[in-house]
Amino acid sequence: MTNAIEIDAVTRHFGRVRALDNVSFTVLEHSIVGLLGRNGAGKTTAMSIMAGQDRPTSGHVQVAGHDPFEHAPTLAQISYVRDNQRYPDDYRLHHVTRIAPDFAPNWSGDVAGELIEGFRVPLKTPIKKMSRGQLSSVAIVLGLASRAPVTLLDEPYLGLDVTARAFFHRILLRDYGEHPRTVVFSTHLIDESASLFDRVVIMDSGRVVLDADSDAASESAWVMSGTTDAVSQLTTAVKVLSRTIVGGLMSATGSGVLDSDTRARADDLRVQITRASLQQLVAAYGADDAASETNIEVRRA
Numbered sequence: 299m300t301n302a303i304e305i306d307a308v309t310r311h312f313g314r315v316r317a318l319d320n321v322s323f324t325v326l327e328h329s330i331v332g333l334l335g336r337n338g339a340g341k342t343t344a345m346s347i348m349a350g351q352d353r354p355t356s357g358h359v360q361v362a363g364h365d366p367f368e369h370a371p372t373l374a375q376i377s378y379v380r381d382n383q384r385y386p387d388d389y390r391l392h393h394v395t396r397i398a399p400d401f402a403p404n405w406s407g408d409v410a411g412e413l414i415e416g417f418r419v420p421l422k423t424p425i426k427k428m429s430r431g432q433l434s435s436v437a438i439v440l441g442l443a444s445r446a447p448v449t450l451l452d453e454p455y456l457g458l459d460v461t462a463r464a465f466f467h468r469i470l471l472r473d474y475g476e477h478p479r480t481v482v483f484s485t486h487l488i489d490e491s492a493s494l495f496d497r498v499v500i501m502d503s504g505r506v507v508l509d510a511d512s513d514a515a516s517e518s519a520w521v522m523s524g525t526t527d528a529v530s531q532l533t534t535a536v537k538v539l540s541r542t543i544v545g546g547l548m549s550a551t552g553s554g555v556l557d558s559d560t561r562a563r564a565d566d567l568r569v570q571i572t573r574a575s576l577q578q579l580v581a582a583y584g585a586d587d588a589a590s591e592t593n594i595e596v597r598r599a
């Protein structure tokens with residue numbers, strides 16, 4: 299298997315802000331990777347470096363074997379969808395779809411037409427006047443109809459309604475199946491998108507905190523709930539990512555395989571163990587200890 303994207307020890311400073319801190323991960327060709335994490339985690343910074351629109355302060359990035367910032371032919375293989383795409387003032391949809399094939403050699407007019415119809419994108423409204431969701435629709439039309447070998451979707455469905463999001467998932471999976479490509483997808487609607495991902499990279503404060511096969515990540519993530527004392531006893535030897543304590547009850551989210559002894563002790567201690575969703579896992583990786591250990595007293599009337 300070939301790596302479509304290689305990010306090696308990348309750090310990116312903006313003045314005093316360290317947006318990326320020694321980040322390394324790879325993306326296999328023809329896979330869909332979810333790039334996840336809290337606001338400010340570094341996802342957009344990483345995406346724009348992968349897209350060749352920014353450079354690392356240190357470290358190396360290769361897309362299809364080249365530094366995208368320095369190799370124009372590589373840029374032609376990348377489609378980058380982001381939420382703040384700007385268009386000339388008088389541009390309408392047909393202007394965009396007319397020039398898109400000049401930049402995207404694999405452009406599919408059929409896919410563009412299908413998406414425009416399914417999203418109900420208004421044809422005559424200047425793009426500048428479109429609603430938030432309509433703007434996202436236009437960006438997705440460009441991102442998917444380009445059929446670029448490397449497709450970077452940064453928060454592609456801001457403002458999109460639930461029907462449009464389901465439609466987008468369907469067309470993405472169908473067209474990806476027919477025309478495989480490498481997709482990096484960042485979103486905060488994690489549970490809704492989780493089934494799309496082959497792999498997940500979770501970032502927090504500019505660092506990669508988890509880089510795993512997406513099934514393995516969710517299979518090894520758990521939530522333990524019970525009395526604070528019982529959960530505390532059980533979690534001494536396992537990796538806890540976040541804890542919430544409410545009125546003598548604790549819920550702890552963690553990652554790692556739980557052995558049969560731990561599960562048997564959980565039964566004895568009346569601690570319930572359930573599998574954490576990907577969204578719970580991402581939230582737990584992003585939790586500050588101080589914030590998550592909210593010891594809320596429950597007052598009785």
Ligand SMILES: Nc1ncnc2c1ncn2[C@@H]1O[C@H](COP(=O)(O)OP(=O)(O)OP(=O)(O)O)[C@@H](O)[C@H]1O
Binds near residue numbers: 315339343344
């Ligand atoms: N051009 C810039 N100048 C200064 N700071 C920046 C710049 N771009 C990003 N940052 C900072 O770098 C950090 C990472 O930002 P980034 O946009 O990559 O996060 P993100 O994970 O995409 O967040 P979100 O989920 O909110 O979109 C943040 O602290 C942000 O304020």
